[in-house]
Amino acid sequence: MNVRQKRRIGRIFWLYLLLAVFIAITLAPFYWILVTSLKTSTEVFARPITYWPRELTFDNYRYLFVDLGFDGYFMNSLIVSISTTCIVSILALIGGYAMSRYRFKGKGMVYVLLLFTQMFPAVVLMIPLFETMNKLRLINTLLSLIITCSVTNLPFCLFMMMGYYNSIPRSLEEAAQVDGCSLLGAVFRVLLPTMRPSIVATGAYAFINSWNVFIYATAFITKKTKYTIPLALNIFQGEFNTNYSGLAAGCVVALIPVLVIFAFIQKNLAGGATSGAVKG
Numbered sequence: 001m002n003v004r005q006k007r008r009i010g011r012i013f014w015l016y017l018l019l020a021v022f023i024a025i026t027l028a029p030f031y032w033i034l035v036t037s038l039k040t041s042t043e044v045f046a047r048p049i050t051y052w053p054r055e056l057t058f059d060n061y062r063y064l065f066v067d068l069g070f071d072g073y074f075m076n077s078l079i080v081s082i083s084t085t086c087i088v089s090i091l092a093l094i095g096g097y098a099m100s101r102y103r104f105k106g107k108g109m110v111y112v113l114l115l116f117t118q119m120f121p122a123v124v125l126m127i128p129l130f131e132t133m134n135k136l137r138l139i140n141t142l143l144s145l146i147i148t149c150s151v152t153n154l155p156f157c158l159f160m161m162m163g164y165y166n167s168i169p170r171s172l173e174e175a176a177q178v179d180g181c182s183l184l185g186a187v188f189r190v191l192l193p194t195m196r197p198s199i200v201a202t203g204a205y206a207f208i209n210s211w212n213v214f215i216y217a218t219a220f221i222t223k224k225t226k227y228t229i230p231l232a233l234n235i236f237q238g239e240f241n242t243n244y245s246g247l248a249a250g251c252v253v254a255l256i257p258v259l260v261i262f263a264f265i266q267k268n269l270a271g272g273a274t275s276g277a278v279k280g
Contacts, residue, residue, distance in 0.1 A: 030255070033248045033251050033252060033255075034248075034252055035051065035052060035053065036244060036245055036248035037060050037061070037245060037248035037249035037251070037252050038053045038056055038057060038058070038060075039053045039057070039245050040053075040055065040057055040059070040245065041243065041244070041245050041246075043055070044244050044245050060245050060246050060248070060249035061249050061253075063246055063249075064246070064249055064250060064253065068232070068235070070232060070250065070253065072225065072227075073227045073228060073229050073231070073232035074229060074253065076142060076226060076227060076228045076229075077211055077228040077229040077230075077254075078257070079142055079146075080142055080145045080146055080149065080210055080211075080213070080228060081207050081210045081211045081257075082207075083146045083150075084146055084149040084150050084153065084206055084207070084209075084210040085203045085206045085207045085210070087146070087150045088150055088153050088154050088157050088202070088203075088206040089157070089199060089202055089203045089206065091150075091154055091158075092154060092157040092158050092160070092161040092202055093161060093192075093199070095154075095158045095161070095162075096158055096159075096160070096161025096162040096164070096165050097161075097165055097187065097191075099111070099158065099162045099165075100161075100162045100165035100166050101165065101170070114155045114158060114159065115155075117155045118155060118156060122152070122215040122216065123215060125152070126215055126216065126219045127219075129148055129216065129219070130219045130220065133147075133148075133220055138220075139220055139221075139222075140220070140221055140222060140223045140226055141220075141226065142226060144216075144220040144221075145210075145213060145216060145217060145220060145221070145228065148213075148216045148220070149206075149209065149210040149213055149216070152209075152216075153205070153206045153209050153210065156205070157202045157205060157206055160198070160201065160202050160205070161198065161202055164195055164198035164202075165191075165195075168191060168194060168195070172186075172190050172191065172194070173186040173187070173190060173191065176189065176190045200265045204261060204262075204265060207261065208258060211229070211254075211257065211258065212230060213228070213230065214230040214231070217230055217231050218231065229250070229253075229254045230254075232250065233247060233250045233251065233254065236250065
């Protein structure tokens with residue numbers, strides 16, 4: 001083995017070592033949440049700390065679904081997230097195409113206004129949105145969260161789709177139209193299949209943001225039957241104590257849809273996250 005091969009092996013070794021350390025640090029919180037969810041409340045506070053339950057128990061999960069009715073909260077979050085994802089994806093597809101392909105009067109102002117909407121934190125928008133939903137009589141309804149999540153996620157998703165459209169040369173549409181396709185036919189038959197990774201990335205962004213929405217849910221929802229998962233997790237925190245084992249079990253359940261989505265769309269997500277960065 002010559003010197004060059006030794007140096008190459010050394011670089012590979014240190015690279016994999018750094019990656020292993022990074023992965024371990026990244027996965028450590030998830031491991032700790034899972035382990036905590038399998039402990040009793042007494043063992044959570046026991047000293048010395050146990051890194052695996054002395055007595056494995058699934059009582060925390062039984063409490064979630066049998067006593068607390070966590071399946072209802074899960075379905076509420078699922079309804080809000082799926083509805084928001086569908087609405088935002090469709091509107092971002094249409095709006096992103098218009099912003100990318102057409103020139104119209106006031107386009108620059110629309111662009112600036114969309115950027116301007118990203119400057120306001122959720123806390124600032126909470127009161128005016130609450131007043132709006134109150135006047136529309138949508139308080140304590142999932143529709144209020146669907147509308148709010150759609151409105152707040154749409155501007156950024158619109159920018160994402162606009163960048164993806166910009167990365168696709170106009171010649172594709174023009175060639176399809178020369179072959180006899182209408183404009184809509186060229187969009188649906190040529191552009192959309194090409195943009196599948198981009199659509200997946202946009203939908204994933206909207207889904208995760210709406211799945212994790214908490215501030216607006218706190219303002220709009222007071223009935224327990226309408227709670228979403230972030231609000232339901234807040235139940236475990238009392239005035240004088242916190243049920244950490246039950247909270248950890250709820251966090252594990254809340255993570256499952258996101259992990260499943262990433263497992264199925266990771267290839268499309270990786271392609272969609274970078275396709276808008278290079279203009280073709």
